[in-house]
Amino acid sequence: MTDPERRVRDSFAKQAFMTLLGANLLRVSPGEVDIELPFREDLAQQHGYLHAGVTTAIADSACGYAALSLMPADAAVLSVEFKVNMLTPAQGRRFLAMGRVVKSGRTITVVRGDVLAFDDQGETRPVLAMLGTMITASGRGIAD
């Protein structure tokens, strides 16, 4: 395991909210991170679909860690902002959030994220698209 990968996996393990959701960190490559989430009924909104806050949360974590994987060792990552489009109602047995770095800069990293839904028949559908901005935080008393 490379140092950037270990760093991302160590930080992810500290995201208590990902544990609460039951999310798992899958692939970690430079600028690319995948997070998986099995559906659970207590993650749903009123129509039984996965809550937009949940799909957004795993996309945000995947994008943040994709950005972190390219940051200097003494920096931490913070989300500045993101925008998401819900493409179809988030129905599925399992969800996959893919975070990718679009442009990596010294201070600002632009990221995009996609969340796919997998149903029982193995069919895949895109349910969310994200475009966001992460910042390299140094000297703020936080670490990753």
Add this chain to the structure above:
Amino acid sequence: MTDPERRVRDSFAKQAFMTLLGANLLRVSPGEVDIELPFREDLAQQHGYLHAGVTTAIADSACGYAALSLMPADAAVLSVEFKVNMLTPAQGRRFLAMGRVVKSGRTITVVRGDVLAFDDQGETRPVLAMLGTMITASGRGIAD
């Protein structure tokens, strides 16, 4: 309790994810909905702040229900998209998400949301700003 208020409260009670988060529905007025969330450690990201997915989730629910409060009785509300800016790290003992309708149309409702953090000393800080789009869903087999 007016019918729109009852409708919003009934639908919120069905959002299992809000229950998981420990979020409470406070004020429901036409075009205005407030949701409160006490801090819990299992809602945090790796630095101990509230996860951006959590602040976003309560802002999304507040905005969605603000939109629903003005929709026809036979319609349901779905989030089309939203954008959030994280204004400061989400530290606090309690959070308040305020969803407001900016422009209500037949199909599209534009909403804005703000999340405030309250600390032990009673100080208040804005931590998130949202600008989003909700849609009036009719004839899709879902209800609110």
Add this chain to the structure above:
Amino acid sequence: MTDPERRVRDSFAKQAFMTLLGANLLRVSPGEVDIELPFREDLAQQHGYLHAGVTTAIADSACGYAALSLMPADAAVLSVEFKVNMLTPAQGRRFLAMGRVVKSGRTITVVRGDVLAFDDQGETRPVLAMLGTMITASGRGIAD
């Protein structure tokens, strides 16, 4: 020329603002539209880069027409919202905006756009990424 292509080209010709900018409509395929813009000094912001409003405008038009290319013949297209990230300062001799449909629905079409800058040496750099929402407008007294 197919009917959707003719329709897009006819509508683009009516966008007086694209004429003012000196923008040209290049490729029109189902769900994909490219618009080209040569740099001009009167399109710049204070540092001499292309104004973000200009790169955004050609991305918006490319995305709107990508959406229109898939819409019913009696509908018009309107921009509901979009979000753009400026990836690098927009320096170049020529710019290319590529609008692509991500998800086409009956009412809502989700689009993404990318603007590339070309310099004198033929080098290419991405300068803008857009994620937006278009609506199929019917019965509003407008046509495309």
Add this chain to the structure above:
Amino acid sequence: MTDPERRVRDSFAKQAFMTLLGANLLRVSPGEVDIELPFREDLAQQHGYLHAGVTTAIADSACGYAALSLMPADAAVLSVEFKVNMLTPAQGRRFLAMGRVVKSGRTITVVRGDVLAFDDQGETRPVLAMLGTMITASGRGIAD
């Protein structure tokens, strides 16, 4: 005229694109900038409304200068990203873009913008809402 106001007015005067549009800088206060634009037919999209790229451009400039008004004297302002919702078709004789600082930080400034349309009868309608991010650029060879 205070120094920050003079600085904003001097920089605005260098935005060739604002001159092309016919935009005028009205109010400049700390964190608040207003820009006015009379309607012209060559700024329209295909239905005769002001092009979304134009309303966005004046909102971006208003927001960028609102941010600049609070920045250190040796810094320049750049747009990182923004998101806009078109609230109603941009019809009017005159438009007013109001840029406001939501949160001013050392590196990142969060801004919101609103564009109003005024018709011949003096009626006012909001046509655009913006939420965006500006950056304090230092040591990049640009000035404001």
